[in-house]
Amino acid sequence: xxxxxxxxxxxxxxxxxxxxxxxxxxxxxxxxxxxxxxxxxxxxxxxxxxxxxxxxxxxxxxxxxxxxxxxxxxxxxxxxxxxxxxxxxxxxxxxxxxxxxxxxxxxxxxxxxxxx
Amino acid sequence: xxxxxxxxxxxxxxxxxxxxxxxxxxxxxxxxxxxxxxxxxxxxxxxxxxxxxxxxxxxxxxxxxxxxxxxxxxxxxxxxxxxxxxxxxxxxxxxxxxxxxxxxxxxxxxxxxx
Numbered sequence: 001x002x003x004x005x006x007x008x009x010x011x012x013x014x015x016x017x018x019x020x021x022x023x024x025x026x027x028x029x030x031x032x033x034x035x036x037x038x039x040x041x042x043x044x045x046x047x048x049x050x051x052x053x054x055x056x057x058x059x060x061x062x063x064x065x066x067x068x069x070x071x072x073x074x075x076x077x078x079x080x081x082x083x084x085x086x087x088x089x090x091x092x093x094x095x096x097x098x099x100x101x102x103x104x105x106x107x108x109x110x111x112x113x114x115x116x
Numbered sequence: 117x118x119x120x121x122x123x124x125x126x127x128x129x130x131x132x133x134x135x136x137x138x139x140x141x142x143x144x145x146x147x148x149x150x151x152x153x154x155x156x157x158x159x160x161x162x163x164x165x166x167x168x169x170x171x172x173x174x175x176x177x178x179x180x181x182x183x184x185x186x187x188x189x190x191x192x193x194x195x196x197x198x199x200x201x202x203x204x205x206x207x208x209x210x211x212x213x214x215x216x217x218x219x220x221x222x223x224x225x226x227x228x229x230x
Contacts, residue, residue, distance in 0.1 A: 004159070033217065040125075042206065042222035043160075058217065090159055102148050102167045105218060107159035 003027070004108035006091055011113045019078040021111050023091030030096035032074035033105065034058075034066065037088040049074055050096065081115045088112050118143040118211050122221035129197045130229050137192040137224045139207035149190040150208040150218065151181055160206060166190060177201070197228045 007022035023032065031050050035043040035058075045058030047066040055066050063085060067075045074093075078085055089112075092105040119142045129135045141147055148167055152160040164175025171183040181192045192205060207221040 009157075035220075040222065043220040045217055048217055092160075102165065102212070104150070104162050104165060106162065107152075109159045110157075112157075 004091055004093055004106050006089075006108040006111050008111050009109060011111055013078075013081050013113065013115050015082060015115060017078075017081045017115075019081045019113070019115075021076040021078075021089055021091075021113070023074045023076070023093075023108055024072055025093040025106070026072065027093065027106070028071065029093035029106075030071070031094045031103070031105075032068065033092040033094075034064075034074065034076045035090045035092065036060070037090055037110070043090065046076065081113075083115050086113060086115045118147075118209055118216065118219050120207050120209050120219055120221035122205075122207055122224045124224050125222075126225045126227065128227045128229060131199055132196050135194050135197040135201070135226065135228070137205050137207075137226060139190045139192065139221060140188050141190060141207070141209040142188065143209055143211040145211040145213060147190075148210050148212055149181075149183060151175065151179070151190075151192050152206045152208065152220075153177075154204040154206065154223075156203075163192070163205075197226075199228050199230050202226055202228045 004025045033048040034046045049055050049068045065077045090110045091108040094103040094105045121140045150165045151163040154160045164173050166173050166183045174180045204223045206223050208218045
C-alpha cells in the first residue's frame with residue numbers, strides 16, 4: 001500500500017513564526033503536492049514538484065515556500081505564519097507523467113494548523 | 117483552463133436508497149476524471165477514475181460513476197446507501213494531453229440517515 005505521512009496531525013503556532021510541514025512518501029513517487037483545504041473552498045493547490053529540487057507554483061503560493069531535497073520528502077514552509085493561514089494542509093504524491101496523466105494521487109492524513 | 121463544479125454542497129439520503137453525487141467539468145481536450153472521499157479528520161481516499169473506454173466505471177466500496185461526454189458530467193452513484201458512506205466527496209479533473217495538476221471541486225457532503 002502507498003503510504004504518505006505528514007509530520008504532525010495538529011499544530012498550534014503564533015503569528016510571525018516560521019512553520020515547517022513535512023511530508024514523506026514511501027512509494028518512490030516522482031510527483032508531490034501540497035494543498036490547503038478550507039470549508040466551502042475545497043482543495044487549493046499551493047505548490048507541486050515533479051522531481052527532486054524542482055518546484056512549481058500552484059494556485060495560491062503567496063506566503064508559502066517549499067523544499068524538495070530528496071525524492072521521498074516534500075516540505076512546506078510558512079515563512080511568517082499569519083492567522084489567515086489557519087487551515088488543513090494535505091500532502092499528496094503520484095507517479096510521473098510517464099503514465100500519461102492518468103496517475104492517481106495518494107494523500108496523507110493532513111495537518112490541521114492553527115495560527116494564533 | 118480546467119474546472120470542476122459540484123452543484124450540491126450537501127446531499128441527504130435514507131439508508132438503503134440509491135445515492136447520486138453530481139459533478140460536471142470543463143477542460144480543453146479530453147478529461148481524466150477522479151472521485152475521492154474524505155472521512156472526518158482524515159486525508160482523501162481514492163474511489164475511482166475514468167481514463168478511457170467504458171463510460172461506467174466501478175470503484176471501491178460499491179461506488180460507480182458514469183462518464184457522459186455530451187453533458188460533461190461524471191456523477192458518482194451507489195445503488196444502496198450505507199450510514200458509513202457519510203463523508204465529504206470530491207470530484208477532480210485533469211486535461212489530457214497536458215501537464216497540469218488535478219483540479220478539485222469544492223466537495224459535497226453526503227449524509228446517510230438511518
